[in-house]
Amino acid sequence: MSKSKTSSTALERQMREVRDLYDQGKRDLAYARNREILNSFPNSAEVNYFFAKLQFEMGLYKETLTSLKKGFSCLGIAPEFKAYYELLTRLQTDRAIDLWEEGALWLIQHYPKNGVGWDYYGLALLEREKFVDAEIAFRQALALLPNNPHVLNNLACSLNSQDRGAEAERFLSRVVQIDPKMAVAYNNLGNAQRMVGRAKEAITNFLKSLELVPNQAFTYNNLGLAYRVDANYQEAITCYKKALELQPGLFQVYPNLIDAMRQNGQLQEAIDLAEEALSKTPDLPELWACFADVLRDANHLDAAVEAYIRALSYRADAHSNFNLRVYTNLLFCLNYHPDLSAEVIFDAYKEFDKRFAQPYFKKRTYANDKNPTRKLKIAYATQSFYNHVCAYFLIPLLEHQDRTQFEIIAYSNVVKEDEKTQRYKEIVDQYIVTTGMTDDEFASRVIADKIDIFIDLSGHTNGNRLAVFARKPAPVSVHWLDYGYTTGLSAIDYYLTDKPTVEGGAQRYFSEKIWALDGPAYAYRPNKLNFEQTPLPYFRNGYITFGTLSRSVRLNHRVVRVWATILDAIPNSHLVIDSGDFKDPAVQDEMASRFVKYGIERERIKVGYSTPVSAAMREFDIGLDCFPHNSGTTLIECIYMGIPYITLAGRPSIGRIGSSILHAVGHPEWIANSEAEYAEKAVILAHDIERLAYLREHMRGETENSPLMDELGFARSVDKAFRQMWQIYCESEAS
Structure with missing residues (x-):
């Protein structure tokens, strides 16, 4: 028998001992025996591989990579050495991502024409959210492995992560042709289609992915996102709950579930869930961001601002797209704050420009x-x-x-x-x-x-x-x-x-x-089918009904105090608060309780949601505008229905939207310049039933003949403005 065969037989026998110890659960003994064999056979790919496997299972990640490098050097490199690649892939954990990246770069350096190293390097960059760099790495891998479905899929993931769904879809369509059983590709294809607004196609592909590999939590999460794009919030909620049932630790599902609840009108339930999730994982920025959105919609503005700031505190890249989206939501929230000055709010806008606009x-x-x-x-x-x-x-x-x-x-x-x-x-x-x-x-x-x-x-x-x-x-x-x-x-x-x-x-x-x-900043064209006029509700009810269609975020403590004063001054008067933010009974009761604290009986406050909006407006005798952020289109709709409203002229320009509309329709007498004057004007108007009845019958005609509905006149004023802006530019360039 030759010496090489004798050595081979001895190696096989000794490695069988190691595997037997491993199978018996005696990992430490297997590790010690493997180390002894490695001293005798240092250039054996098999010995190095099993030693690396044992090291990985013992949490010795750095040593694992060292052994894998040695093993690769013994083998050369070829696709059939699948076990080595799989073990290297297992280093792709939060604790060993640096080693995973080091291993990928080592492969690129020693075997530059293989392509696997570039693919692995791209995955490491993807984990670090370096999406542009990951795309570059995957394109290098694709040049070497042009029809590899995994590389194509990974490249598409990097594109999806950059919100480039249309490009990703092209690569993923190739993947499912090459490998029609690749469930993850259907999942990623669904993500790409969801991004470009084709929610129904996305849903089909997510369901296909689940058909191939059932009970994948992340796929249910993505299916929920597609349902949310399709405005099917209840189905989205069901999918998110299924994802958490399958994988309770998949914390990135919580922001999606909370946001779907918010959009479905389940505000209090969303707040409770957000607080529960934050108790489990307090350092997830997306969770703070969605918590802030819910708090804003539920009119807890100070808490919302704090949550937005917390969300902005995590990303190392201050200019990230995530931070940009959160900051823009923060600015939106600040507009509604009843106690911040215009100067403070504008300073936040200037900071946005400095961080997210000026660099570009x-x-x-x-x-x-x-x-x-x-x-x-x-x-x-x-x-x-x-x-x-x-x-x-x-x-x-x-x-x-x-x-x-x-x-x-x-x-x-x-x-x-x-x-x-x-x-x-x-x-x-x-x-x-x-x-x-x-x-x-x-x-x-x-x-x-x-x-x-x-x-x-x-x-x-x-x-x-x-x-x-x-x-x-x-x-x-x-x-x-x-x-x-x-x-x-x-x-x-x-x-x-x-x-x-x-x-x-x-x-x-x-x-x-x-x-x-010179005239209004817009011309309004109503959907007349939704706005059938009705007689003054006072004649049917025997009492005055004030009303608003405003979002919850506008109904701050100043508004509630003034409205409560008005209700107190008009015995038996009622208030209707109606918008999509008040679908949740708990939120309805919370809003009503704010008025009860001022001594207003609960039965005089009706809070809820009606559709179409004209159904609620038919109950209004007088509209009440909010401040410091006025309402917008709903004020025009009130006027069109023959319902006068009282507004408070405040911060430019969000606090003067109501004034703009009243100037356009020729009723500036309903504009107040202080909270006391606001209440006074509302009370005076409530006592003039004859005037209210006249307005109910005639104000639509006034509105239709006013500049507010002069479509051609408005278009000509905009045309003139654009022409003058262009002429100013040309003159500045000529000088």
């Missing part, structure tokens, strides 16, 4: 023709090109803008298209979907399209693309419509509004230059 600002030389009289390309950017409240104002403008002067482009970030989306597509010259575009890609598209005037319609609302405006991709930029206040961005040139909203030296609270139109 580029002073550009634009290729746009600087002829002041030529036809201009104007573009509106928003996530609201669907059946959203903006349609009451935006569609009339787009239909009446002068097409001899302007070519109109819609940049749409809509998640879910509907019949209104189709109408927008019909009335603009180009409809361009930006969902899935990165901020840089979107900005590059605006530059390539040679947009002259770029209009933001979103402000700090969900789904905004302010980061694109921060890059200043067009010569002139404007903010208008769906927010009611400054964006804080020094990169945006103008804030388009009207004079009543910015009275009192408002410019110091705006980063944009205020451009106040």
Whole structure:
């Protein structure tokens, strides 16, 4: 017998001893015996591998990697050495991610043409949330392993993590063709489709993934996200609960479940769950962020602000997309705070600009023709090109803008298209979907399209693309419509509004230059099918009913105190508070209790949610506006129904929305300048039943004939403003 065969036989016998000890549960003895054998056979790939396996199971991660490197060196490198790769992959834990990355880089250095090292390195970067670097690594791996479904899937994951679902979908479609049994690929394909708004297709693929591999907690979580995009919040809640039932420690599900409860109107239940989850995992920023959203909607503003700040404290990268989204929600919340000054709030907006906008600002030389009289390309950017409240104002403008002067482009970030989306597509010259575009890609598209005037319609609302405006991709930029206040961005040139909203030296609270139109800042087109007029409820009830359709966040302690004063002054009067924030009976009772503390009987306070909104308004004799943040469209709807409302003119411009509407319809007498005057005007109006009855019958006609519904006149004023803005730009470039 040859010497090599003798050695081989001896090695097999000795390693069999090690495996027997291991199978008997005597791991320490197996480890000691393996070490002895390694001294005799230091270049055996098998001995090094089993030694590494034992080290890993004993928690000796650094030693595991050393043994794996030695084993790889003994073997060379080839795909058939699957066990080595699998053991290296097991280092991909929170405790050993540094070693996992070190191992991947070692593979790249020693075996650069294999591709596995690049794939593993990409996974390490993915774990660290370095998504752009991970994408680069996966593309290197794909160049070496062009049809490897795992590499294709991992590359798609890095793209999904950058909100680039459209690109990810292309790679994942290849994966499921190559390996139609790869459950994780269907899961990731569902994520990509969910991002670009195709929720139903996403749901189909998540269900396919669960069919292949049932009871995957993370897949149920993602299925819940797809149902949430489809506005099916109850199904989403069911999926999230199933995910937590399968894997109670999957804490990232909690923010999703809490947010779905919030959107489903289960505010108190969402708050309770958030507090329970935070007691288990207090350092999850996403959990603090969703907790803040619920607290805001439940009108616990101070606690919400604290939670937002806590959420912002975790990310090492202060400029991350997560931090940007949280900060924009914080600004949205601050707008409603009843006790903060306009100066303090605007300081927070300036900080947003400093952190999230100015780093991306580029002073550009634009290729746009600087002829002041030529036809201009104007573009509106928003996530609201669907059946959203903006349609009451935006569609009339787009239909009446002068097409001899302007070519109109819609940049749409809509998640879910509907019949209104189709109408927008019909009335603009180009409809361009930006969902899935990165901020840089979107900005590059605006530059390539040679947009002259770029209009933001979103402000700090969900789904905004302010980061694109921060890059200043067009010569002139404007903010208008769906927010009611400054964006804080020094990169945006103008804030388009009207004079009543910015009275009192408002410019110091705006980063944009205020451009106040001569007439209203909008023209309103109602859905007349939803607003059938009814007689004054007083004649049916025998008492005055005050009402509001405001969100909970506006109903602060100042508002409650003044409204309670009004109710106390009008015996037997009632108050109706109606909005989607009051679906939860616990939240209804909590809001009513605030009035009970002022001595108002509980039965005089009706809190709830009606749909359509006109069902609630039919019960109103007089509307009450909120402050310091006024309501918006619901005030116009009250006026259109013949219901007068009292408003308090406060902070520009969110505190003067009610004033703007009343000026537009010719009723400035209902504008108060102090809380005492507000209560006085409400009480005086409540005693004038004859006047209320007249207004109920005639105010719709007044509104229809007012500047508030002069669609053509408003469009011409906007056209004029845009032309003048362009001329100012051309003159500045010529000087």
